[in-house]
Amino acid sequence: MDIERESTDLVKREFLAVLLAGFGNELLPLTSDHGDEPCPKSLLPVANKPMIDYTLTWLEQAGIKVHRPAIYHHIHSGASLSLSSLRIDLQTFDESQDTSVGTCTLLRHFSSRITEDFVLVPCDFIPSPSLPLSILLNKFRADAISDGSIATTCWFADHKPEKGAFPEEWGPHPQPSPIVWDEASGTLLHIDTPDDQDRNGEEIELRMALLSRYPRTKLSTSFQDSHVYVCRRSVLDALHEKRHFDSFREEFLPWLLKVQYQRTRRTKYARYLNPITNTTSQRLALKHSTMSKETSASNDSFGTLLSKDPSISVPPSPTDGDDDHGTSNSFRVGVIIHRASAGFAVRVNTIPNFLEINRRLLSQVTYSLPTEPKDRSLIDQKAQISSDTIIGGSTQVSERTMIKKSIIGRHCVIGKMAKIVGCVLLDHCVIEDGAKLEGCILGKNTKVGAKAELSRCVTQAGYEVSAGETVKGEKLDVSDWTAAPDDDDDDDDNASEDEDDGSD
Amino acid sequence: MPVPTKIEAPSGAPPASQPSQKSMTKAERRELQERQRAAKLAQKSVAASSNAGKEAAPSKPKAASAPSQKKSGDASGSGAAKSSLAKDASNNASAAVDDGAAKSVSRGLRIFSHFGLPKPVGHSIKGDIHPAIIRLGLLFSEFRICGANARCIATLTAFKTACPPSIFHSFDYATPSHNTLSRHLMTHLSPQITHLVAARPMSVTMGNAIRQLKLEISGSDIDMIEQDAKDALCHKIDNYIRDRIIIADEVIQELAGKKINEGDVILTYARSSVVEKILLNAHEEGKRFSVIVVDSRPLLEGKALLKTLTNTDPPIPCTYALLPALPSLMTEVTTVLLGAHSLSANGSVYSRAGTALVAMIAKGHSVPVMVCCETYKFSEGVMLDGFGKNELAPPRFSNPIKHSQPLAPTPNLEILNPLYDLTPPSCITAVVTEVGLIPPSSISSIPLALGRTNL
Numbered sequence: 001m002d003i004e005r006e007s008t009d010l011v012k013r014e015f016l017a018v019l020l021a022g023f024g025n026e027l028l029p030l031t032s033d034h035g036d037e038p039c040p041k042s043l044l045p046v047a048n049k050p051m052i053d054y055t056l057t058w059l060e061q062a063g064i065k066v067h068r069p070a071i072y073h074h075i076h077s078g079a080s081l082s083l084s085s086l087r088i089d090l091q092t093f094d095e096s097q098d099t100s101v102g103t104c105t106l107l108r109h110f111s112s113r114i115t116e117d118f119v120l121v122p123c124d125f126i127p128s129p130s131l132p133l134s135i136l137l138n139k140f141r142a143d144a145i146s147d148g149s150i151a152t153t154c155w156f157a158d159h160k161p162e163k164g165a166f167p168e169e170w171g172p173h174p175q176p177s178p179i180v181w182d183e184a185s186g187t188l189l190h191i192d193t194p195d196d197q198d199r200n201g202e203e204i205e206l207r208m209a210l211l212s213r214y215p216r217t218k219l220s221t222s223f224q225d226s227h228v229y230v231c232r233r234s235v236l237d238a239l240h241e242k243r244h245f246d247s248f249r250e251e252f253l254p255w256l257l258k259v260q261y262q263r264t265r266r267t268k269y270a271r272y273l274n275p276i277t278n279t280t281s282q283r284l285a286l287k288h289s290t291m292s293k294e295t296s297a298s299n300d301s302f303g304t305l306l307s308k309d310p311s312i313s314v315p316p317s318p319t320d321g322d323d324d325h326g327t328s329n330s331f332r333v334g335v336i337i338h339r340a341s342a343g344f345a346v347r348v349n350t351i352p353n354f355l356e357i358n359r360r361l362l363s364q365v366t367y368s369l370p371t372e373p374k375d376r377s378l379i380d381q382k383a384q385i386s387s388d389t390i391i392g393g394s395t396q397v398s399e400r401t402m403i404k405k406s407i408i409g410r411h412c413v414i415g416k417m418a419k420i421v422g423c424v425l426l427d428h429c430v431i432e433d434g435a436k437l438e439g440c441i442l443g444k445n446t447k448v449g450a451k452a453e454l455s456r457c458v459t460q461a462g463y464e465v466s467a468g469e470t471v472k473g474e475k476l477d478v479s480d481w482t483a484a485p486d487d488d489d490d491d492d493d494n495a496s497e498d499e500d501d502g503s504d
Numbered sequence: 505m506p507v508p509t510k511i512e513a514p515s516g517a518p519p520a521s522q523p524s525q526k527s528m529t530k531a532e533r534r535e536l537q538e539r540q541r542a543a544k545l546a547q548k549s550v551a552a553s554s555n556a557g558k559e560a561a562p563s564k565p566k567a568a569s570a571p572s573q574k575k576s577g578d579a580s581g582s583g584a585a586k587s588s589l590a591k592d593a594s595n596n597a598s599a600a601v602d603d604g605a606a607k608s609v610s611r612g613l614r615i616f617s618h619f620g621l622p623k624p625v626g627h628s629i630k631g632d633i634h635p636a637i638i639r640l641g642l643l644f645s646e647f648r649i650c651g652a653n654a655r656c657i658a659t660l661t662a663f664k665t666a667c668p669p670s671i672f673h674s675f676d677y678a679t680p681s682h683n684t685l686s687r688h689l690m691t692h693l694s695p696q697i698t699h700l701v702a703a704r705p706m707s708v709t710m711g712n713a714i715r716q717l718k719l720e721i722s723g724s725d726i727d728m729i730e731q732d733a734k735d736a737l738c739h740k741i742d743n744y745i746r747d748r749i750i751i752a753d754e755v756i757q758e759l760a761g762k763k764i765n766e767g768d769v770i771l772t773y774a775r776s777s778v779v780e781k782i783l784l785n786a787h788e789e790g791k792r793f794s795v796i797v798v799d800s801r802p803l804l805e806g807k808a809l810l811k812t813l814t815n816t817d818p819p820i821p822c823t824y825a826l827l828p829a830l831p832s833l834m835t836e837v838t839t840v841l842l843g844a845h846s847l848s849a850n851g852s853v854y855s856r857a858g859t860a861l862v863a864m865i866a867k868g869h870s871v872p873v874m875v876c877c878e879t880y881k882f883s884e885g886v887m888l889d890g891f892g893k894n895e896l897a898p899p900r901f902s903n904p905i906k907h908s909q910p911l912a913p914t915p916n917l918e919i920l921n922p923l924y925d926l927t928p929p930s931c932i933t934a935v936v937t938e939v940g941l942i943p944p945s946s947i948s949s950i951p952l953a954l955g956r957t958n959l
Contacts, residue, residue: 014635014638290803
């Protein structure tokens, strides 16, 4: 327990950023352990910067300066965070790789430390420059005061890879769930969860209450959830009520959406979702406002016909009690839809996405020889390096090597006559002479033997490809070595792991 | 000196695994081709008219920034080169793929440019602004809180919460000298006020309220302890809202209600919170009358008023019309009730754009015009026209179709939407305030009559 000196802040902190950094099970074998060290997803480098770097920069740009993101997995000191303006509080949550815990459980666990409105951010969401976090924050701020909205989400256009661009072994592209939203007010109305699809695979069931409240809605299956949620503190109270929910995205959020329009749920959960401290309630001002959207507050049109509300004609007093007739407390969940035309955003949670974001970032970069003389000496003159590559520091490139459209990490050693096209190499890789790599992702410390040919492979950290091997479209795990070497064919489809003598 | 050679498009690459990569890069190659073609076109047009081309480049970025008087002067000065510029501008516009869509080819407003265009909401907040003020600024700039009364109440409410408790704590160890306290509070409030003004220009009501607040702060007792001083300040803010807005509105409701008789046809323009209260109150008292709501773009506030009026029980019979229909309707009207943003010392009413037309036409038809206005809206200055001080609505309210993309600026079309206009005192029959019905020109005599130095 650290005792901090409370700085004399005149301004209360507005948002708390909660950064989720999990194992990254979808990115295996990249995130498998390297020997004994774990390679967490958040440290996976994208364009030679750890993924979490992007997220923290994004948060910083939005002005969440003095905040303490609660990271609940022990991050190695490998992350050299030079962001000294952030006060980071690491929270470890014991979980093993097999039993991955859902977000709801984690939030419930840490809810005592979260005392204000919070922003739930995954470590793998890389937004486009045209989507600063402040857009989400501003929408949340404006909606929360004027409408009683409880959360704001962000959905971005899904990028489907072309057929055959990535091999089948790398995993299927995650199907986006269909969502229903109201474009005019930017309200998220319904998410069709996989559970709903299991129950009724052919139809999407919507409530009439939803449609009578929002008659003009849009339905789409081409948007993915960014898992960035700006929520009110009171959402955590509602979370405590629903003990059996585990996944925020798949279970809790669709449930939360139903509170907006289902009358019984509203009355049941209104007292949880109502903010405890009504510090900045602008109810009186909104009643006087000439352009208020109050007309939609009387959206319970059937309700008002039947039950007259006498309190409407009473002039409001400045010391308002907690009457939530008429204005506010619509418990809306806002949504920002980020279309493909506005920029490319992606969640790096599958291997094809990882490759895609690296490719996109490459297109913005031009390669130039490193300025440090020591680094420059390592790169041979006769090496052919195209301009859209990134090469990390202290990497040695020997002569007559051809490198195109690739990202090479730090401290790599690339031998002579190697050919690397469209690959991502993490740090400390060793590529021997004459190797041919194409569309591969090599984990840390991978060794590729001489004259080996790898095409569209993903290797775990520390894997060793023996000389002369040809591998296509495989996920190479270190554990494959320990498997009994029964088939000895050097067929294309089977990466033989009987070469225990390893490299060369 | 060793130079890494540039690799062009892959040639003679092994076909086995290439097809998908080729297809991906094909799209990229097409893009590159387009870009090169556009760049070549731009170069050609620039080379053809080098002088005009050079002018186009600096004037384009200048036009993209907020227009100023000087720039519009420049634009009009270079009128001779304009015709050749127009052709290059269209070429450059199509070729400016790299420039991004933000570089609009607009020349800026010719008139009303001194009001300054509404600035977009900044994504970075400078300095320590309280979250309540940040949110309020957002609500202002998005026009969710709109209207003189609403904005004033919102500002005061936000200041109540933005009044920092810790500054009082920081004086714990020292004897609070009230001068330091009040000065500290002022310096703390100034950036917050600046942030609000940046979102939308300050209204007269906000200005009066803030002036009163500063007076209260500087007049607070020296010997009071901090918590009491803070409570006292919050009380004073509440009292201000209650006395000068809420209760004043109630008195105005009564006074104006007396002027509404059974069977009247009342005309009102856009939406005023006071007029809405008057009508609802009169209806509650049992009078049966009908209302004509006249409305105009871009804000179309009358729709909300219409909804409120028709939601009563039994509903008030209403007619909704846009401004051009006004002369036809004026023949049936018995009274005109108008709201105001502020009243100036010479009696002219500064109100939503279009009010002056309504008042003028009403006067032409000998219909009494009553402006309902609380006393805290009075401003000391004299206003002679609506051009000296005004505000422009942001262009997103000017969509021809609702919710479509805002109109892109073009070289031949600028969107101009002033929000306010000035009604001369000659068109107004009476001003209803909480101190009574007064003729507009005798506004400045009210403080004297009440025995106060200022309002």
